[in-house]
Amino acid sequence: MTTPRLRTVLVDDEVLARLALRQALASHDEVEIVGECGNADEAMQALRALQPDLLFLDIQMPGMDGFGLLHELAPDRLPLVVFATAFAEHALRAFDANALDYVLKPIDQGRFDQAMARVNRHWQGLHAVHAHGESAAPPAAGTGYAQRLSIRSGEHIRVIAVADIDWIRADGNYVHIHVGSSRFLHRETLRHLLTMLDPARFLRIHRGIVVNVERVAEVHPLFQGNAEVVLRDGTRLGLSRRFRAAAWTVLGLH
Template identity: 50%
Template structure:
């Protein structure tokens, strides 16, 4: 499913950077670029984009004011762009999917786009399965992890892999590991199988994080992730991972 994107930023260099990063993704169609909120409002009415990459500070109306001009049914998903951290809380109050600081990091940009895809799938109507009047359950876009008195939100789009740790599961997000009190089997049933695959009785991996699959002994395999992590892939699950990587 194509993702129709409108890029809104008063800086031409910033727009070119976003467009260049979007061009790496086959499921993205760039429907236009705008330098002002007034241009953007006209383009949104004409093009009906699915997603806005939206600068916060622009001449005239800023990004938040632009969104307030749009009727909620016509409001696309939004990823805010800004050089200022202080706007982060306002961005999420405006129900933005993500918030990127300039200068933009390539890996962080790709994670933001993956969050958009995950959120978009969650917004689509459930498709009834044969004989199932209730339809398929939607997959969660985030998990809440309690650490002492704090509640930490882990976005599913940020998870690299998951491992079983006793009565818990460890959600690996970059160099951090957040623990949730669920079994691996419970988590596997809640995750989108188009995005995650079981590779071992104690591990699940995000398919797009796998950089290399190498044969090992006894028909097992080793999966190397983009960050260098190496996971054992048991022969029970190796064929499913190969099929997923082939897709």
């Protein structure tokens, strides 16, 4: 299976900054630059017309800034996003906006290549899901998966260690993330969130439910190929027949 090239749009109000991005991308044959934009309004039109896979986005631009642009887009229509900006203080907010990475200007090629390695891992995993269907086996475990998630809680941003997550339930363009006795509503689709999580740690047991395999205490087979997963805290979740084979493999069941 050949992974398609990443159709990419560059968004920055400075021509020289877009040129620097082009130069940094010159060694990445997996990328096809399909558009350049100088502001958020142009970017909005380009995203709707071109439907790119990857977006390099500046933060501070005339008019609407980069965060405002992402806020206007539905989570399930977002391309992969890498912020390229001169302002380090926006890093936490960038990850809260579900950016894959955050590259400072002037661009350091080594750091940029690290960001692209992360983009490629997510892109390959996402393409594998599309190519084989949602029930396909997840990509092999490796580095580059999210270690923390930044979740807006009222006027604050809560940083959660991924290892602390017990289970996740989809709710349209949002997910409910369960951590101990706490539950956090996060503006993200489950499909996109799965590209950020290590498949060796997080197991999809239902179309709308993902569990941390370290929290699984028991599995109770039910009728017609379905089952019930019991977590260490007593939470009971349905394991659908569609995801049973992959769950049996990950959990070492026979």
